[in-house]
Amino acid sequence: MTAPDVAAPGRGLFPDDLLRTCISCGFCLSACPTYQDTRNEASSPRGRINLMRALEAGTLVEDDVREELSFCLGCRACEPVCPAGVKYGALLEHGRDAVGPARDPKLRGLLLAVGSPRRTRLAGRMLRMGQLLGLHRLAPSRALRAAGRAAPAVAAPSAWRVRRTVGPETGEPAALFLGCIGHVMFSGASHAACGTLATAGYRVTTPGEQGCCGALHAHNGDLDGARELADWTVRSFAGTRGPVVTTAGGCGAFMADYGLLLGTPEAEDFGARVRDYSTLLAGRPLQTAHAVPIRVAYQDSCHLRNGQKVVLEPRALLAALPGVEVVDLPSAGRCCGAAGTYALMRPDDSMRFLDVKLAEIAEAKVDAIVSGNPGCLLQFRQGVRRAGLDGVRVLHTAELVAERLPR
Amino acid sequence: MPLPLDALRDLVGPEHVLTSEHDLVAYSTDATPLQRARPEAVVLAGDRDEIAGVLRLAEEHRFPVTPRASGTNLSGGAVPLHGGVVLSCARMRRLIEIDEQNLTATCEPGLQNALLQEAVAQKGLFYPPDPGSQVISTIGGNVMECSGGLRGLKYGITRDYVMGMEAVLMGGRTFRVGGKLTKDVAGYDLVRLLVGSEGTLAVLTEITLKLLPAPEAKATGAAYFRDLEASARSVSRIIEQRILPATLEFLDQATMRVVDESAGLGLPADAGAMLIFGQDGAAPVVERDTAMMAEICREEGALSVEVAADEDAAGKLLAARRGAIPALARLAPTLILEDATVPRSELAGMVREVQKIAEEEGLLIAVFGHAGDGNLHPTCCIDDRDPDQVARVHRAFDRIFDAALARGGTITGEHGIGVTKLQYLEKRLGPVGIDLLRGIKQAFDPLGLLNPGKAVP
Numbered sequence: 001m002t003a004p005d006v007a008a009p010g011r012g013l014f015p016d017d018l019l020r021t022c023i024s025c026g027f028c029l030s031a032c033p034t035y036q037d038t039r040n041e042a043s044s045p046r047g048r049i050n051l052m053r054a055l056e057a058g059t060l061v062e063d064d065v066r067e068e069l070s071f072c073l074g075c076r077a078c079e080p081v082c083p084a085g086v087k088y089g090a091l092l093e094h095g096r097d098a099v100g101p102a103r104d105p106k107l108r109g110l111l112l113a114v115g116s117p118r119r120t121r122l123a124g125r126m127l128r129m130g131q132l133l134g135l136h137r138l139a140p141s142r143a144l145r146a147a148g149r150a151a152p153a154v155a156a157p158s159a160w161r162v163r164r165t166v167g168p169e170t171g172e173p174a175a176l177f178l179g180c181i182g183h184v185m186f187s188g189a190s191h192a193a194c195g196t197l198a199t200a201g202y203r204v205t206t207p208g209e210q211g212c213c214g215a216l217h218a219h220n221g222d223l224d225g226a227r228e229l230a231d232w233t234v235r236s237f238a239g240t241r242g243p244v245v246t247t248a249g250g251c252g253a254f255m256a257d258y259g260l261l262l263g264t265p266e267a268e269d270f271g272a273r274v275r276d277y278s279t280l281l282a283g284r285p286l287q288t289a290h291a292v293p294i295r296v297a298y299q300d301s302c303h304l305r306n307g308q309k310v311v312l313e314p315r316a317l318l319a320a321l322p323g324v325e326v327v328d329l330p331s332a333g334r335c336c337g338a339a340g341t342y343a344l345m346r347p348d349d350s351m352r353f354l355d356v357k358l359a360e361i362a363e364a365k366v367d368a369i370v371s372g373n374p375g376c377l378l379q380f381r382q383g384v385r386r387a388g389l390d391g392v393r394v395l396h397t398a399e400l401v402a403e404r405l406p407r
Numbered sequence: 408m409p410l411p412l413d414a415l416r417d418l419v420g421p422e423h424v425l426t427s428e429h430d431l432v433a434y435s436t437d438a439t440p441l442q443r444a445r446p447e448a449v450v451l452a453g454d455r456d457e458i459a460g461v462l463r464l465a466e467e468h469r470f471p472v473t474p475r476a477s478g479t480n481l482s483g484g485a486v487p488l489h490g491g492v493v494l495s496c497a498r499m500r501r502l503i504e505i506d507e508q509n510l511t512a513t514c515e516p517g518l519q520n521a522l523l524q525e526a527v528a529q530k531g532l533f534y535p536p537d538p539g540s541q542v543i544s545t546i547g548g549n550v551m552e553c554s555g556g557l558r559g560l561k562y563g564i565t566r567d568y569v570m571g572m573e574a575v576l577m578g579g580r581t582f583r584v585g586g587k588l589t590k591d592v593a594g595y596d597l598v599r600l601l602v603g604s605e606g607t608l609a610v611l612t613e614i615t616l617k618l619l620p621a622p623e624a625k626a627t628g629a630a631y632f633r634d635l636e637a638s639a640r641s642v643s644r645i646i647e648q649r650i651l652p653a654t655l656e657f658l659d660q661a662t663m664r665v666v667d668e669s670a671g672l673g674l675p676a677d678a679g680a681m682l683i684f685g686q687d688g689a690a691p692v693v694e695r696d697t698a699m700m701a702e703i704c705r706e707e708g709a710l711s712v713e714v715a716a717d718e719d720a721a722g723k724l725l726a727a728r729r730g731a732i733p734a735l736a737r738l739a740p741t742l743i744l745e746d747a748t749v750p751r752s753e754l755a756g757m758v759r760e761v762q763k764i765a766e767e768e769g770l771l772i773a774v775f776g777h778a779g780d781g782n783l784h785p786t787c788c789i790d791d792r793d794p795d796q797v798a799r800v801h802r803a804f805d806r807i808f809d810a811a812l813a814r815g816g817t818i819t820g821e822h823g824i825g826v827t828k829l830q831y832l833e834k835r836l837g838p839v840g841i842d843l844l845r846g847i848k849q850a851f852d853p854l855g856l857l858n859p860g861k862a863v864p
Contacts (some may be wrong), residue, residue, distance in 0.1 A: 020740040024438050025733040026479040030519065030543040039451060039497040039517070040425065041478060042433035054432045064429040081542070083669045083730030085737055 010056035013098040014091065019056060021086045022049045028078035028088075033335050033353055034071055042068050045078035045088050052095045062099045069095045070102065071349065073342055074219055075302035075335035076253075080309070089253075089307060090260060096221035106141060106344055107220060114180040114212040115225070121157065124184035128154040143347035150382035155187050162190055162206045167198035173242035174202040174280065175273075177233075177255070180212035182248050182374030189374070189396035193247045193277045196401045200284040204245075210236040215254035218261070219340045230258050234270045243275040247398055249300075249373040250340060252276050253307025276304055278314035278372055278397050289406040291323040296400065297366045298326055299357070299380065301373030302335050314372055314397050321404040329360045338379035351386075354379060358387040368393040370400050410447050410492065411468050418460040423498075425449040434493045437478040437485035438540075440741050441791060442826060446473065446487040451495050455573065455581065455612040461494055462610065462857075463579030471856050472577070474606040476517050476545040480552065481732075481744060482825025484605050488860040494610065496547055502526055503613065509587045510618045511570060516547020516611045523616075533621040535562035538821070539729040547611045553603030555821035557725065560779030561651050564821065566602040568617045574601060574609035577852045587615060600847070605823050605862040608851040622687035626697040627654060627721035628714035630704035631678035635659055635762075635774070638682040639755035641700075641707040642778045645684070646751065648703065650696050654685030655779035656728050661788075662735065662775040669734040670727035678710055682778065683728055685721070731775050732786065738771065739788035743800050745828075747811035748820030751781040760810045761785045768803045770796070782820035808834065824862045832864055 010016070028045040029035045035044035042051065048068055054060035069092065076089045101107060113123035130136055136148025162178060174197060178190050197204050214229035233255065237244060246252035252274055259268035298318060304310045311333075319326045337343060337353030361369060361384070369380050369392060380394045395403075416424045425431070426448045434449045436442065447470075452458045465472045471491030478485045487493050499515035505527060506513070512527055512534065520534075520541040527534050537556035538544055544554065550572070555564045571585030585591065585598040601608060632638045638657050645652060658666065658681045667674040674681065682704060686696040701712045715721035727734075735742050749757045758774055761783065765772035776783040785807055789796040808818045808831050818824075818831045833841050841864060848855070848863045 021736055023440065023733055023736040023742055024436055026438055026477055026540065026543050027730070027733060028543075029477055030521070039495070039500075040430070040433075041449075041495075041497075042425070042430045044433075047433035050433055050436060051429050054429075060428055060432055064427070064432075068429060083666075083733035083736075085669060085734075 011058055014052060014056050014094045018087055018091050018094070019049070019053055021084050022046065023084055024050070025084070027081055027083060031077040031081045033073055033075065033077065037352065043071060048072060048095070049086070049088070049091060052091060055095070055098060065095065066099045069099060070346070073302070073335045073337070073339040073353070075339060076306035077302065077333070077335065079306050090257070093218045093223060096219065097223040099221060101221040102345065104345060106144060107341060110181070110341065110344070111217055111220065111222065111225065114216055115229070117209060117211040120180045120184060120211065121160070123181065124154060124160065125157060127184065128156070143344050146347065146382055147344065147378065150378060150385055151185060152381065154185060160184060160187050162194055164208065165203070165205050166194060167203040168201060169203060171201045171203035173240070174204050175237055175240035175242060175244050176204050176206040177213070177244055177246045177251065178206065178210060179246070179248050179251050179374070182251070186374045186377060186396060189247050189398050192396065192398035192402035193245065196398055196405060197245065197280060199405055200281050200286055202280070205240050207236045207240060213251040213255050215250050216340060218254065227261060230261055230267065234258060234262070234266055237270060242273070243280065244270065244273045245275055245277055245280060247277045247372065247396060249276065249302070249304025249308065250375060253303035256308060276308055276310045276372060278317050279310055281317055281401070282313055287406055288322045288404050291404050293323045293325065294367045295325045295327060295365070296368045296370045297329050297361060297364055298332060299329070299336060299369055299371040299376060300333050301371055301376050302339070304372050305333055318370060318397065318400060321401065324400070324404065327364050327366055329357065329364060331357050331360055336376050336379050338375040340375060343375070343379055350379070354383050358383050358389070361392065362387060362389060366392060368395050368400070370395050370397055372397045408468055408470070410470055411464055412448060414464055415448065415450055415461065418464070419450055419452060419457045423451040423453065425451070435486070437475070437480040437483065439481055439483040439486065439825065439827060440743055442483035442486045444486050444488050445490065446493040447490050449493045449495060451498050453498050455575065458494065458496065458610050458612055459575045459579040459581055461492065462575050462577050465492065465856055466578040466854065469854065469856065471859050473858050474551070474610045476548045477519070477543045479540040479544040479548065480825060481822040482819070482827045484552065484823055484825040484858070484861055486826065488826060496610070497545070499612070500545070505530055505532070506587065511587050511615050512618055513613060513615045514546055515613060516545060518546050520544050520546060520549055527618055528621060531621050532618040534568065534616060534618055536565045536568055539732060541729070546614055546616070550602055550611060550614055551604060551606050552823045553821070555777065555780065555782065557654050557656060557728065557777065559777055559782070560655060561653050566599060569598055569602050569614065570617050571598065571615035572601060572611055573613040574611050576609050577854065577857045581612070585615065603823070605825060606858040607848060607862045608857065610857070624690040624693040625653070625685065625687040625718065625721065626693050626714060627683065627685035627724055628697055628701055628712065629724060630682045630684065630701070630709040630712040631675050632680045632682065632707070632709055634679040635758050636755060637708050638680040639758060639778070641682060641704045641709070642754065643752070644703045644707065645700055648699060650699060652684050652696065652700065652779060653687040654683060654725070655777070656683040656775070657681065657778040658728070658731065658775040659773060661738065661771065661773040662731050665734040665737045666727045666731055668737060669730055670723065672723065672727055675711060683724060732784070735773055735786050735788055738773070739790060741789050741791040743787040743789065743804070744784060745804055745807065746776070746782060746784050746820045746822045747807055747816060747818060748780065748782045749811050749814045749816030751779065753814040753816065754778060754781045754783070757783060757811065757814060757816070761807055764803050764806050764810070768799045770799055770803055772803065780820065781816070826861055829861070829864050
């Protein structure tokens with residue numbers, strides 16, 4: 001009956017030291033949305049690590065663990081509560097890489113679309129065209145149709161371009177990372193970030209041929225694809241100076257760990273430069289205009305909170321804006337169910353995690369929901385429609401900051 | 408005999424009977440290192456009747472049942488050594504009632520300790536037992552293991568707060584013992600008998616706990632010493648001064664280092680030991696006791712002493728201490744952890760003994776624990792792939808247990824016998840004690856199907 005699930009040597013699917021850090025104390029169970037949902041040990045971070053160990057040892061095979069690794073949101077809420085410092089996010093990437101990407105046309109299409117800047121632009125044009133013609137109504141899956149309805153109108157391709165350099169010539173240098181599909185859909189956030197950083201005194205450079213950071217590939221079982229994109233990103237920022245600024249919590253957390261992914265000194269240096277937009281304005285003299293009062297709920301991006309440990313800065317930034325009242329919802333730190341491609345791949349599970357928040361938003365009577373990650377913004381746009389909260393705006397942190405600055 | 412899976416599915420719903428390979432792997436372990444055995448099925452029970460139904464089927468079909476909730480056990484108690492069914496009550500997590508007249512709380516066994524603490528605190532009440540795992544460990548598990556925690560010296564442990572319970576015997580008969588009564592001497596004290604019975608006598612379905620009024624004020628401080636000796640002297644002096652602190656925790660250098668790394672507290676790197684002290688109660692008493700404890704530490708040569716500025720800072724300090732065990736995982740892949748306990752007055756000598764044993768066996772043994780309770784947590788940080796290290800650990804713990812017993816101590820203060828300490832139990836209880844345990848087990852579970860292989864040799 002005794003089964004040695006940790007045998008040596010293993011199959012080499014996981015870096016050994018990552019897998020061995022966990023001592024199964026179980027502290028993570030309290031923070032895990034999927035464990036709290038099912039109360040099944042296999043749906044917990046500790047349980048999943050035990051599955052990965054069994055996979056490594058060969059006592060379980062890929063098909064045994066596929067579903068639980070897919071059910072995981074990848075929100076990394078387990079990491080800040082882990083006293084042993086287990087890198088669960090990295091483990092999950094290896095686990096999903098071992099079982100391979102899902103054979104789902106939606107996912108395959110998305111990964112293909114973000115695979116190069118040229119393809120992303122092409123996808124953006126198709127998306128825009130589809131929206132103009134109302135084609136999303138014909139989409140082959142319910143999740144796609146819902147996302148299509150909730151998606152903001154994709155701006156004309158000319159609006160995707162961000163000026164190469166803005167801000168005072170003597171300003172502190174910063175380099176802006178735009179992202180891929182998130183930028184195409186929420187280009188307003190990129191422009192807002194660029195403009196407000198310049199107003200705050202940064203000299204902002206936006207490298208032209210940048211692309212996807214690779215997070216979508218890594219989170220969906222294609223580490224090689226992710227490495228290629230990461231390598232491209234590091235090279236496209238060569239020659240820039242100062243922090244690499246992101247407006248997407250998911251991209252930022254992933255890029256901060258490039259050193260671990262690529263193992264090169266360049267990647268290590270690049271990772272150390274990555275900063276979230278919300279951390280760069282603290283203490284900067286921002287000329288703000290008088291503004292009508294607005295009550296906003298700040299919703300953490302999981303990878304911003306749990307990956308980059310950026311929790312207080314965006315709240316403080318928003319609270320310092322004139323007329324802005326920031327409300328902390330009880331579940332602000334919990335995953336909204338967007339979770340990268342999760343909402344697309346597992347719409348029912350995704351909505352269950354979102355619904356908790358919608359009830360809180362309705363009760364808090366806020367004017368807007370603010371978040372620092374495009375995926376969360378899309379999810380909340382979908383959510384407020386679903387809950388009939390049509391008056392509630394969904395904004396990126398940078399957009400609200402830009403709104404409050406004098407024109 | 409194969410498990411009656413269809414009957415189990417009818418009973419609790421097919422989605423709550425887990426039989427796939429990956430689920431069985433996930434339920435092969437708890438938080439105990441090196442203990443692992445696969446169940447044949449897992450049942451996630453939703454209420455008392457489902458638990459009774461499972462135990463009825465178990466008796467009828469003669470399959471072993473291992474009860475469990477969050478699986479934070481440190482002595483292998485939730486590992487299904489003989490296969491059969493793991494019966495989880497993790498879904499049963501209702502707080503049924505907070506009775507502000509009788510000062511009791513009644514809940515289901517799967518409720519997390521921290522959630523109960525929060526709920527009663529909102530009513531100005533207080534449930535003192537706070538095991539290190541409190542964020543996730545459940546009241547049911549706490550009661551079955553008689554968990555301790557950081558407040559033992561002043562407030563006692565779980566058994567001091569369990570007033571009544573509803574439970575189910577193997578075979579499915581349900582019964583209640585105790586209640587909301589401060590005084591009740593009707594019959595043997597079955598409540599106390601069940602507390603700490605490690606899931607071997609009955610399965611809990613409801614628990615009534617004693618609450619206290621929340622203390623008016625709290626303060627927590629930390630003193631840093633050159634070595635453990637000096638901190639142990641401070642502990643003795645504090646007790647001699649007739650102070651009964653709410654918290655008195657010590658950490659050695661290795662533990663301090665990892666806790667600091669994990670919680671980012673910025674502890675002084677040159678210190679060899681740390682003492683966390685705290686008091687709660689009426690504000691003037693808290694202030695006086697805290698100042699006296701700080702003064703005693705200074706007199707005993709503390710390198711520095713600080714009192715946390717506010718509750719936030721105090722909470723961080725205590726949370727860091729609670730995370731000490733898993734934080735030690737930063738040092739080595741496997742932690743073999745015990746909780747030998749000695750009378751308080753023997754603590755300093757016992758710590759010296761552990762350090763001597765560690766040196767002689769060539770092992771890294773981190774030591775921390777509840778100074779006020781004489782409850783040590785010597786933790787061997789090893790790589791279990793090295794059989795020689797494993798052998799030395801076993802030898803070291805044999806010696807540590809003997810040393811604790813020789814000082815009038817015990818082999819486990821709060822983690823339970825489970826499977827890992829079964830072989831040492833007779834040394835502690837003697838042959839008569841073991842016979843009595845066996846007789847009690849026989850009275851409750853004559854077929855030996857409830858959590859077999861644990862707690863009773």
